[in-house]
Amino acid sequence: MENGFSGKVLISNSSIVTDYFNRTVILMVEHDQSGAFGLVLNKKMDVALSEVIQGIPEGIDGSSPIYSGGPVDPTFVSILHDNPKLKQPGIEVIPGVFLARSFEALVELLEHPDKTKFNVYQGYSGWGAAQLEGEMERKSWVVHDPNAEWIFTEDPETTWQEALKSKGGLYKYFVEHTKDPMLN
Template sequence: MQMETDLTGKLLIAMPGIGDPRFDRTVILVCAHSPDFAMGLVVNRPMDGIDLQTVIDQMDIPQETVLDGVTVLEGGPVAAERGFVLHTDDVICDGATMEVDDELCMTATREILAAIASATPPRKFVMALGYAGWGAGQLERELAQNAWLVGAPDADLIFGEAHEHKWRHALTRMGVDLSRLQSDAGNA
């Protein structure tokens, strides 16, 4: 079985028994992948006690819209104090926005937060604090060890609010029968 070489724009769905509680039942959008590194954002772990309004207030960003109750996600264990915004391609911050796929971008600057707080925000967006990162060959080894399934993204999995259902939804979209999914998988 040959693995895809570029997983940018794909979802990683944690297998039961992944062996790392930080990633138990996570769904991660891979934002960048190369032979040297990979990085992605967990899209199904809302943070407790912080919403986007809190972030905007702390950064003293002028607002034209109220963002109370807009979820901030726990994007991963790396650089947990740094913010990343996944958003549609209708807002681009010159020199700072990275294209993830044809319609999806990631930006990690104050400028994207100002756009979100303005009267003309991106059509869809979600903010995460921190990210998941892998060194050279690490993600490929984890895939070979059956720690992750790779799937296609959809807007509900990335931007939807039903965070507690995203892992199950991602698996069932792939046709995985959860009653037959085992935590220990072998290699043939």
């Protein structure tokens, strides 16, 4: 399985996925035979960046929200951003969207928030070898092409519905005409 679902999004099937991942959209960063790694895009936490990240220089606004990237390792902090000109931009996950992990990249983004879009994530979503494949067989996830708007939206609460609508067909119909489209 070359790159599997890397660079795709997984949209949870709400009739099957009822735990932490209910109604989530996950950007898959890496997926191969040894496992998978991704970030939940639509779980904004009720906590400011400065409450989670220590050492933000004085004079820099640390009030930006932080997102829960997943239930694995809350000490793992990462940034999705759209600025390839950072000194350490990280890896390009999808065209025009980069994953960075350095404190320096975060400070650089915070120094110029008007020049770039970015979100900071605490934790991540991870799967062991063949675990995600098993979930796919159980129809836990809908695979779709990513959209940078879902990553940088002002309203992450609608990301799940928007992702399903953009999938089109029955997904769009059920989102627009039922309370829980995955139950039909």
